[in-house]
Amino acid sequence: MEYQGKELFRRAGIPTPRGVHATRPEDVRAFVDANPGSWVIKSQVMMGGRGKAGGIKFAESGAEAEAFARELLGKVLKNAQNPDGEAVRSLLIEEKVAIASEAYASITIDRAAKKPVAIVTSQGGMDVEEVAESHPDAISKLWIDAAIGFQPFEARRLAFAAQLPAGYHKAFPKIMGGLYALFMEYGANLLEINPLVLTTAGEVIASDAKVELDDNGLYKHPELAAWRSDGPADEDQAAAVAIGLGMSNYAKLDGNIGVIANGAGLGMGTMDAIRNAGGSAANFLDIGGGAQAELVKKSYALVTSDPKVRAMFINIFGGITRGDQVARGIVEALAGDDLRKVPLVVRLTGTNEKEGREILAAAGMTPVETMDEGAQRAVALAKG
Amino acid sequence: MAIFLDKNSKVIVQGITGREGLFHTQRMLAYGTNIVGGVTPGKGGSTIESGQPVFNTVKDAVDATGATHTIVFVPPPFAADALYEAYDAGIALAVAITEGIPAHDMLKVVATTASMRIIGPNCPGLVSPGKALVGIMPGHVFREGRVGMISRSGTLTYEIVDLLTKSGLGQSTCVGIGGDPIIGTTFVDCLKAFANDPETDAVVVCGEIGGSDEEDAAAFIKAHLPNKPAVAFIGGRSAPKGKRLGHAGAIISGNFGTPESKLAAFAAAGVPVADRPSDIPNLVKERLSVRV
Numbered sequence: 182m183e184y185q186g187k188e189l190f191r192r193a194g195i196p197t198p199r200g201v202h203a204t205r206p207e208d209v210r211a212f213v214d215a216n217p218g219s220w221v222i223k224s225q226v227m228m229g230g231r232g233k234a235g236g237i238k239f240a241e242s243g244a245e246a247e248a249f250a251r252e253l254l255g256k257v258l259k260n261a262q263n264p265d266g267e268a269v270r271s272l273l274i275e276e277k278v279a280i281a282s283e284a285y286a287s288i289t290i291d292r293a294a295k296k297p298v299a300i301v302t303s304q305g306g307m308d309v310e311e312v313a314e315s316h317p318d319a320i321s322k323l324w325i326d327a328a329i330g331f332q333p334f335e336a337r338r339l340a341f342a343a344q345l346p347a348g349y350h351k352a353f354p355k356i357m358g359g360l361y362a363l364f365m366e367y368g369a370n371l372l373e374i375n376p377l378v379l380t381t382a383g384e385v386i387a388s389d390a391k392v393e394l395d396d397n398g399l400y401k402h403p404e405l406a407a408w409r410s411d412g413p414a415d416e417d418q419a420a421a422v423a424i425g426l427g428m429s430n431y432a433k434l435d436g437n438i439g440v441i442a443n444g445a446g447l448g449m450g451t452m453d454a455i456r457n458a459g460g461s462a463a464n465f466l467d468i469g470g471g472a473q474a475e476l477v478k479k480s481y482a483l484v485t486s487d488p489k490v491r492a493m494f495i496n497i498f499g500g501i502t503r504g505d506q507v508a509r510g511i512v513e514a515l516a517g518d519d520l521r522k523v524p525l526v527v528r529l530t531g532t533n534e535k536e537g538r539e540i541l542a543a544a545g546m547t548p549v550e551t552m553d554e555g556a557q558r559a560v561a562l563a564k565g
Numbered sequence: 566m567a568i569f570l571d572k573n574s575k576v577i578v579q580g581i582t583g584r585e586g587l588f589h590t591q592r593m594l595a596y597g598t599n600i601v602g603g604v605t606p607g608k609g610g611s612t613i614e615s616g617q618p619v620f621n622t623v624k625d626a627v628d629a630t631g632a633t634h635t636i637v638f639v640p641p642p643f644a645a646d647a648l649y650e651a652y653d654a655g656i657a658l659a660v661a662i663t664e665g666i667p668a669h670d671m672l673k674v675v676a677t678t679a680s681m682r683i684i685g686p687n688c689p690g691l692v693s694p695g696k697a698l699v700g701i702m703p704g705h706v707f708r709e710g711r712v713g714m715i716s717r718s719g720t721l722t723y724e725i726v727d728l729l730t731k732s733g734l735g736q737s738t739c740v741g742i743g744g745d746p747i748i749g750t751t752f753v754d755c756l757k758a759f760a761n762d763p764e765t766d767a768v769v770v771c772g773e774i775g776g777s778d779e780e781d782a783a784a785f786i787k788a789h790l791p792n793k794p795a796v797a798f799i800g801g802r803s804a805p806k807g808k809r810l811g812h813a814g815a816i817i818s819g820n821f822g823t824p825e826s827k828l829a830a831f832a833a834a835g836v837p838v839a840d841r842p843s844d845i846p847n848l849v850k851e852r853l854s855v856r857v
Contacts, residue, residue, distance in 0.1 A: 290668060290672070290746060290747065292746045292747065292776045292777070292778075293776070293777050293778070293781060295672065295675045295676075295747055295748075296672065296676070297672060326676060327672040327673045327675075327676035327677075328673070328676040328677045364669075365669050365672075365673075368667045368668065368669045370668070395667055395668045395669065397641065397665045397666060397667045397668060398667035398668070398669060398670075400641075400642065401667070427664075427665075429810065432808045432810060434805065434808075435805075442720070443720055444718060444719050444720030444721065445718060445744055445773075445810055446716070446717065446718020446719065446720055446721030446722070446744070446771070446773055446800045447718065447719075447720035447721050447724060448810065449718075449721075449773055449774070449800040449801035449803075449804060449810055450718075450721050450724065450800045450801075450842065452801070452803045452804065453800065453801065453802050453803045453841070454841060455803075456802075456803040457840060457841055461803075462803065465804070465808070465810045467810075469664075470664065470701070470719070471585065498703075498720045498723045498724050498727070499703060500689055500701050500702050500703050500719055500720060500723060501585065501589075501689075501701045501719075530727070531703045531706070531720075531723060532703050551843065552724060552841075552842065552843075553841060553843050
């Protein structure tokens, strides 16, 4: 969230407005009473467009700030992009800066170029995708050679190309250098400053901070993993991690046929096959490579914990995953009374296919031969 | 010839004494891959049960065996280091099986090791059927033949190859390029090699949602592959926007990475896109017969 992003910014020497993070209205009051002036009360949420959703207020006194804090904390902010909304759990109280100009700066990964790319425009404070559409010429991009790292001349080139007002020029290379250092050090998919404010006093300050981290890099900074869990954790991701899957290996969908597959590609292919057969998947679940029986059982439990699941299709094409382990997991899942049972179709081929089929046969199960056949059978079972 | 790998390629295994490394070393040997040794720091001087020598460093292994290819089974925190070590020792091609390598490690690796071909990471490896297999793919589904196959997915590759094989279409080389955002070898890199391979008559491109590798592949096929028919498949066409489905790279963000964009690109290149994997063999046969 913003307050965490700004904590990272400060570590990298990127100037941010003076302020405090708070979760209780009385703390907000105490801070503003002790620091008289104009303050902005900003809801700390993951969703974009919080200003339009009423999540940002301006206060001139401690009493006013406390009243706004009471109003915002616990409130569910909604807008067109986020119809379900997001509850406000904490606030960032920041000094109101006198804005002379607003720019935009970000660094993200360009997959096709296999390079970090820096994006800068003088039209800050707006949705950068809108700027890209309405004024593509106003956006300046620069691809960074990760072998060399980001250099000050690249920031100067960006600043001139984006026609940033002269007031930005002195501070800009240090800010972009700090942003790049954070990008590599913390493994960010995206670091965004919008707006990057030039104040009437001539200071350049990151007025907002957006940070999206690469899950694979989190192990390098365990303290950031703790930050994540402060936020409104994605329930699907939490459920996946709880049973030992990767956090993006399970996602609930709208249909009624549970899916378990090994490998993301086969998982997606299985969802598609179900749709082609006239049905709809209730979830995506990739048991990954080399899953043991216990994980298969837990995956079965996770999928059937969703009450809308009326049938299940387990589709395994073993490479690193071994058919006997999968079969054992299925048999164990079906053995006890502790798990909800749904009509099940199994397709099992690849590594240790023969052993797997023997285990299933001993439990009275016959796998289908192909993915198409399995999808059709599962769709029929869900309707029946 | 095939691409990237043939039966004379000398292969070492980085992480050869680990659980997965050892298991797949045996399977690769059974397939006929010329595995000349492996690397596990601290276990240099020993041999594994099947007789291949273990070295402490990649340099020792290359000096002793003349290895040109490596397959990396080491855990994510050490994978970038393993790739740098392979590059430093003069390895020509490295297959990175490891899932979960930080994207920023790979940004630095690809920026600094350009003369070494990296397949993956987070990939099933590659196989030139009948010649050699460097990866974790189930060897028995492949058959030697003249169809090239490239894929972002492991298991979906097995699915499609199995269908090709059962319909009588063998494969020249199959490359699983990996599902991560930053990968060493793209579809276009593979297509360039297939374009020059006299043993490849047709190409199957198995893509998925997310990124723009499929669009780039379509453009390359249109411009540079006039004489080799291509057929495509896109996994995840029924996926909703914004959900990350297993592969770190498989996500539709905004209007980017959508199946519509990929379908349009292949249509513009005259490449048929199969609705289901089981349609692929017939599409390949149709395209080959039109050409002949």
